[in-house]
Amino acid sequence: MASVELKNLTKSFGKTEVLHGIDLVVKNGEFIVFVGPSGCGKSTTLRLLAGLEEATSGDILIGDQLVNNLEPKERNIAMVFQNYAIYPHMSVRKNIGFGLRTSKLSKADREKRIDEVAEILSMTELLERRPVQLSGGQRQRVAIGRAMVRDPSVFLFDEPLSNLDAQLRTQMRLEIKKLHQDVGTTIIFVTHDQVEAMTLADRIVIMKDGHIQQVGTPSEVYQHPKNIFVAQFIGAPSMNMLTGKQVKTGVQLDGGPLLKVLPTNKTQNSGNITIGIRPNALTLAKDGDDVLFEGKITIVEPLGAEALIYVDLGYANVIAHVPGYTPPKTGEMVKLTAPQQEIHFFDTESGLTLRQD
Numbered sequence: 001m002a003s004v005e006l007k008n009l010t011k012s013f014g015k016t017e018v019l020h021g022i023d024l025v026v027k028n029g030e031f032i033v034f035v036g037p038s039g040c041g042k043s044t045t046l047r048l049l050a051g052l053e054e055a056t057s058g059d060i061l062i063g064d065q066l067v068n069n070l071e072p073k074e075r076n077i078a079m080v081f082q083n084y085a086i087y088p089h090m091s092v093r094k095n096i097g098f099g100l101r102t103s104k105l106s107k108a109d110r111e112k113r114i115d116e117v118a119e120i121l122s123m124t125e126l127l128e129r130r131p132v133q134l135s136g137g138q139r140q141r142v143a144i145g146r147a148m149v150r151d152p153s154v155f156l157f158d159e160p161l162s163n164l165d166a167q168l169r170t171q172m173r174l175e176i177k178k179l180h181q182d183v184g185t186t187i188i189f190v191t192h193d194q195v196e197a198m199t200l201a202d203r204i205v206i207m208k209d210g211h212i213q214q215v216g217t218p219s220e221v222y223q224h225p226k227n228i229f230v231a232q233f234i235g236a237p238s239m240n241m242l243t244g245k246q247v248k249t250g251v252q253l254d255g256g257p258l259l260k261v262l263p264t265n266k267t268q269n270s271g272n273i274t275i276g277i278r279p280n281a282l283t284l285a286k287d288g289d290d291v292l293f294e295g296k297i298t299i300v301e302p303l304g305a306e307a308l309i310y311v312d313l314g315y316a317n318v319i320a321h322v323p324g325y326t327p328p329k330t331g332e333m334v335k336l337t338a339p340q341q342e343i344h345f346f347d348t349e350s351g352l353t354l355r356q357d
Contacts, residue, residue, distance in 0.1 A: 001185050002063040002076070002153035003028045004049065009058035011044055018044055020210045021058070026188060031180050033189045035197040036207035036233070042190045045207075046156050049188065050079050062154060078147035079156040082163060084139045086131050086146070092118075093127040096145040103150075117148045120182060121175075137168040141175070148183070157189040161196065173199055194234050198222070206230050228351040231276050231344060237308065239276045240318040243348055246273045251345075255315035259292060263345035263354035272348035279308060281342035282320040284328070285335040293318060293336040300327050311336065 004026040011019040019041045026032050034042035047053040049060060051072035060067050067075050078099070086095045097114045105113065118124045121141045131139055140160060147155060157176075161169045177200055180187055191197055197204045198218045206213045206221060206229075214226045225231035225239075232238045244253040250260040251273050259275070277292075285291045295318070299310035307327040309320050311334060320336050328334055345354040 001029050003061075004154060004186065004188065005059075005061040006045070006049075007059040007061070009045070009048065009060065010056045011041075011048060011053065012056045017056075018210050019048075019056075022210075022212060024205060024212065024215065026186060029184050029186055031177075031187045031189070031200060031202045032205060033191060033197040033201035033203075034205045034207060035191055035194055036213075038192060039209075040207040041210040042192075042205075042207050043158055046079075046158055046188065046190050049154075050077060050156055051075055076153045077156055078150050078152035078154075079158065080140075080143050080147050080160045082159040084131075084143045084163075086139060086142050088131050091128050091130060092123060092134070092142055092145075095131070095142050096127075096149055099146045099150045113149055113151075114145075117145045120148070120179065121145050135168070136164050137172055137175075140164065140172055144176070144179070148179075153186065155185055155187045157187065159191055160189075161191070162193075169196075176200065195236065198234070204234075206233060208233075224353070224355060225276075225344065226353055228274060228276070228346050231346070231353075235278055237279050237319050239278050239344070240282060242275045242316050242318070244273050244275065246271050251275060253315065256313065261340065261343055270347055270349035273354070274346040274348045274351075276344035276346060277318070277338050277342060279319040280321045281338045282318060282336050283338070284320070284322055285337040289335075289337040291335045291337055295334065295336075297328055297330050297332050297334060300330055302327065309334070 006022050006024045009019055009022040010017060022045060034045060036042050044053065048055050051070060055068060062075055093114055096117060097110055100110045100113065118127055121144065123141055123145065126138060161172050164172060173196060189200060201218055203215055203217055204221050205215050208229055214221055214230045221230060221234050225234065242253055244251040250258050250262055252258050293313050295311040295313040297309050298312050301308040302324055305324045307322050307324040309322055309328060311318050311320060322328065346352065347354055
């Protein structure tokens, strides 16, 4: 295991700078997930760590060692790619052992190490099979085993689940999380899927346009987003956003009513306010509740025990959460409410939260 530190890391391709001074410390044994839209720089950061690309400036440390000028094989890292890249003519045993081909271990020690890794991955009974005889999830486990057998200080995963179907993705998420719990090696994982990020990570690094937007635990980035981008990127469905202007008694929504709610942060802002409410916090109002919105249901999306309703307020559209057994119907007029603590305020100009921490 080893810690990883990135210091003012930049990367340019020609005249185009794609990473703009990345600073990050990954603790020894931590599971870090980089997440963000395509082109945000997450895979480039991983390739710089692996030594597959050269940094334009800045430093990369693995443990206490500066690795900028080290070849990939000298960094004691192992990388698992989106493509399994396993050899179809080799057995599972030989594919896993391929990572030891240049090691100084004896044949007996290599076989012992392969058996240990296969047991951790529950693949002992599959060792003599060829890849064509395996499922997609089993092939991905072979790729992970080939990385594990080298006993690296750091695992790097580059969107390893994106080629799997939904059921296999869920299964492999659980297996990777269990692997980390069992082995404890530092893992840096890249994905565009925020569900993967939320379920796997000790901490999430959210990126946009080559900048880190926020670093925090899944709970922190979900409950306390630092800006509008993070608030909308994390969480499915995306957070409802309504714009307005701050007045003495609340927020006057653009084209809509006055909401008698105010941000708790008294610091200076532009006066242009964006209100954010997650769909699971926006529910049907009961007698005695403070009604925030009234509108007509345009779509009902059943999800089993719960349902999502899409509501046209006249000046904006919002998504709310209702019980799934007897949801309201399309065309019905509804009143919606949300707890005060679940209402997020952002300065529209800067996009930054106005939350008082």
